Amino acid sequence: MNNSSNEPSNVPRGSAGSLAAGVSIEDPDDDFGLVARARQGDLGSYDALVTRHRGRIYAMIRNMIHQEADAWDLSQEVFIKAWQALPRFEAKARFSTWLYRIAHNVVYDWTRKRRIESAGELNDGIFERERIDAASFTTPSGGDSPDDTMARGELRARIEAALAKISPEHREAVLLKDVQGLSYKEIAEVMACSIGTVMSRLYYARQKLQTLLKDEYESR
């Protein structure tokens, strides 16, 4: 296993990546070299890509479905599907954006299957989180005091409870924008909709969340 980098590099380096002659776009994550080698069948390079992006994909899926075990399985499915589709990756977008797109499809396919298995109960209950285990999210960083950590853990629990009350589309827009930091254009690519739709979803999602988190939000 290649564990040379556990976190994706988000610092724009201004490097231009390319997979083929004539293709050249910004590659802030510096993924295209690994992608090009993985496309040649180099599993080591692909393993490095998995290591680099698994944290973001897992966090995104986990925040969408609120089930740790399923999020673990679905995250793997994303990387397996990405490997299968790698010959079709054309570097028109960042590799990470492309992974989010696959994750979007995997999560919605999973949701659809779950709806069918639950005898056609067509509601968004699958996405809803009935219990919030704040303790499982604590990942203390070095400089935080225990009080800060606890406060952040509580805030996260409240935000996640509020996220569970909005529609999956609104939740996904907020997570991609406010948590993952994608641009409107990238979110539109991931969710396969127009930028206007993303703006609308984000606006209403934030309105709803701010209402649900009114006390928390106004005290800050």
Add this chain to the structure above:
Amino acid sequence: MNTNPDETKLALWLEDELKGEELAAFEQWVAGQPEHHAAREEARRWRSMMAAAVPASEEPPYPEFFNHRVTRAIREEPPVPAVPAKRGFHWQSFFMPLAACAGMVLAFWLGGKNASLTPEIDVAGAPRAIPVEPILYTPEKGVDAEWFTSSKASATVIVLNGVAAIPDATDFSETAFLRELREMDATAGMNPGNQAMEP
């Protein structure tokens, strides 16, 4: 002339997504509009709160095993077919449709020519039946068969010579299969005196 930027540009500015000349032009327009600056500060505060509370990246449990499972699944699946290279222009790709068209035209022309040589085509276009001499088969020795066409009866008549006379006593009903009609009865098969039930 309306110099106001559109809603999309305003939304992009609020999210700090405008860059370069677009940003400079927008900043010039928005300089005297404090409500937009306040909205941008609000959006930044919201994003900051969300980013601080919900981590963007979270290592999955057992990360080594996670990678191992992915790698194993990839190894177990059939090899991914390589991306086919785009074909350049080739003279064959241009002439093949032409050759196919020419072949079809030739086939139609030959077909039409042969059809014009065929004399017997009726009005409906269906070919007339060609008269064929029937072959009559008689399994019994000493029996001959002849046939002729009766235009009056609009029928083909077969005459058998040498067949023994059929006796008047022959009961033709014996040669026919008649289904025996039975009344469905739950007690069918049981003897009246319950003898069948006794040992």
